[in-house]
Amino acid sequence: MSGHVEPLLPAGYRSHPVRPEDVPEVEALLARCEQELYGRAGHGAGQVTADLARPGLVAELDTVVVRETAGAVAGWAWVDRRSVVRVHPEHRGLGLGAALLDWAEARARAAGGEQITQVVPDADAAAVFLVRSRGYRPRVTEWLLEHTATLADLPPAPPGSTVRPYREGDGPALHALVQDGFDEWQQRRHGYHEWAAHTLAHPSFAPAATLLAFTDGHLTGATVSLDSPEPDEGWIEQLAVHPAHRRRGLARHLLAATFQAFTRAGRPTTILGTHSETGALDLYLHVGMRVRHSSTVHRKEISHTPEGP
Template sequence: MEFRERAAGAGDAEAIYEVIAAAEVGWHGRAEVGVDRVAADLRRPLIDLEADTLVVEAPGGEVAGWAWNHGGKRAQVDVHPVYRGLGLGTRLLDWAEARSRAVGSEWIAQTVDDADEDGTAMLKARGYDVLAVNWLLERPLTTEHRETPAGIRLAGYDSERAEQAHQVVEDAFAEFGSRRKSFDEWAELTIARASFEPEASTLAYDGDVLVGVVIALDGDEGYVEQLAVGGDHRNRGIARAMLDRTAAEFHRRGRDNLILWTHSGTGALAMYEHLGLHVRRSTTVHRLML
């Protein structure tokens, strides 16, 4: 079977989504990825599509697999289940590692679904080690909205506070080692997405100071893309209050579940479990020193 290779284009979002969604359905019985997430990845300000992406097309022209490399540090490789076992995963992984070496990176990391036993085994065989674990958490939605902490005011997203929201999120995530994103990159991955829900998103204020942010996206389930509380305002119940408000908004829209991802590096799993969320599934970040 002959395959053709090329760089990805902005118009490939739907076809790439189908590759990722087919894998998720096979592993979990449902697809949680969104087309707009793929489109946002293709629009990342720091990605040069010609140099940093590779699409593999099957003889009929359909996308059989793809990979991207972001700044030499992070990569993603996806192969449609129909085309597994043909060496495409190895080819795409070879390309991703070579791209990282070409830009002088000391390491490359990628996230693999823990249900992907073959992908995990491939990375281990190539010398990757475990860097971190991500958990997808869920909780049933209700209109319950417990008392807001004293002195805190909650409201929906305000576009005039966009740069402040970006700052709160980046400051909070940077404490746990996350790479800081520019406003443009952050916006592409959050508020510029077609699924962004301004009313279901929640901002928390102490007086006129923005101290907490929930960025919400809509789909088959209510999805929290980001949750952050400023360091000086933690342990006051602000995260719980923001989640309650966002959950109530999604419930009014007819959604049954609230979902969000958390990362082992944040130490937030216990907090979320205390707030009534439980683990649905997990992924692992694997890293190779080059």
Template sequence: MTDPLSRRPATVADVPVVHRLIAACEESLHGEVTTSADRVAVELGEPGSEAVVVLGPEGEAAGWGWVRGRRATVDVHPRYRGRGLGGSLLSWAEARATGDRLAQSVPHSDLAAIALLESRGYAPLVTEWLLEIATDVEPEVPAPAAGVTVRAFRDGDERAAYQVIEDAFDEWQQRRMPYEEWVRHTVGRETFVAGASPVAFAGEEMVGAVLSTDGAEGRIQRVAVRRDQRGRGIARLLLLEAFRAFHRQGRRACTLWTHSDTGALALYERVGMTVRRSSTVYSKVLTVTR
């Protein structure tokens, strides 16, 4: 006999229960938890998004789904897998997607999720990598190029950092984030660490930025250099500055995510990062008329 399940919309009040679910999934798949509660809060509070949580008999989350535009997330607690819950939540997400396709990222180790998506007509779109570097030894940071200065992020840098980062990301992302949304995803997060978020200037103009959040490890969230300043070692310099800052804060490793559309994997490997694990974004064209 299976436990009875109930389903209801999820809100920001559900951050703790949803985060526990995600943590259980990550622990089961990877032996570690990398998603922070404040990231879940950002997603649940995202304007234009919808979310649902499936609850077990004791109020624990058995699964959840989230959708906004073309992006979706579906997670099922390890204890509740094999009951068709993943397929049900995927159908829920497809019915609420507002774009002409839907995409979801799936770890390469989650064979059941991959099989489900492929059975529903999803195909690989891009590869994502979680990169890591040990920071148990303080890294050496080279001097900046002539005319370039580097310092830690501080109040008042938000607009300039937004411009640099979104201009750089426009080269591959499908949608430019509005400023307020960008703040929620970056410098407005509870775990944002200004001291480990170096920014670079050429004269008075910001030309590069690395934005980081904290956890058990340092987490690099954004890396960008203005197009006309590339090839001067600025990205490498900013990354090493961030690694050094996290080392001095007692963090013994740093991580970041990148994907195949950015073309940045080689840069991160040159500063000593290696792939810890990978995932694939699966995408499906939606044919249902809305």
């Protein structure tokens, strides 16, 4: 196992790998960053725990929590094929972001990686400038979309299809459907336990708004849903339709039914994320969703020349 890489931080800051007791503070940092950019939080409880469950990620080597002198969390980063770097708004402009980018690249290089990616909000001009000045290049656009629903008439399901909420025991079949549905564009299939950590085992999992469609008795489509930290919002984490059952209106029906399920639960606004490689943006716009904000996946090729941050 490759050794630990220490970030070279500005004076007045210290760092350590994430510990279980740090997770609530890191989640609060992520929420604060989103509040600063968008006026609302998108990350709910459980996001950091789910990220730490990524196969191959070793918390002692692949994570960094940065604290100021008084002990408050000022920054956070992890790296595992991709990387996330976040700095508290009150600690920006002091070199923390650059230091954590350098750390992430050094750690990825030490682990034998050939490239590293960062997802940067397009609204964060300083972060966009920083990663591009460090040799990252834009690759994929990500969009967060929203829809505010009423309990209007639900469009009919395709002939032969029925829809019901998630039940205990549906997990393995739902996992298989999602992996088959995402095979066209995801880089690798996710094992059951990794996938479940982000969905079924997530503290915000919403079974009543997780809808499964069956056609002639076979699972052919589904939405996987979470409650958002915003009390009036729900989150569609995943939408999957089996390739053999696409272009029949099943995805549109599942979306509308999920919008209504969240509305009945007192969450009239539904949000979901997609990116340019899925080709799904037109579908979401067609059902009345609109883009709330966007981010760009930036990638950098890294050499294996021994060098520290």
